[in-house]
Amino acid sequence: MHNPSCNICSKETKDGIYLLRVYICHSCEKEIIDTPADDPKYKYFVQQMAKAHRTMIPS
Numbered sequence: 001m002h003n004p005s006c007n008i009c010s011k012e013t014k015d016g017i018y019l020l021r022v023y024i025c026h027s028c029e030k031e032i033i034d035t036p037a038d039d040p041k042y043k044y045f046v047q048q049m050a051k052a053h054r055t056m057i058p059s
């Protein structure tokens, strides 16, 4: 069986969590937590999650 792949870095891992139905690996989860909200990188994470979220919900 395939492991789900992270919606941020697309790494396949079973060691991840679903955040707002977006799958995030452990290292990305940690990075998101460690990134302050005013960091441009945080915006990137949010964008990736929004993008992944959109593809999962047919409009």
Ligand SMILES: [Zn+2]
Binding pocket: 006, 007, 008, 009, 010, 011, 024, 025, 026, 027, 028, 029
């Ligand atoms: Zn990841």
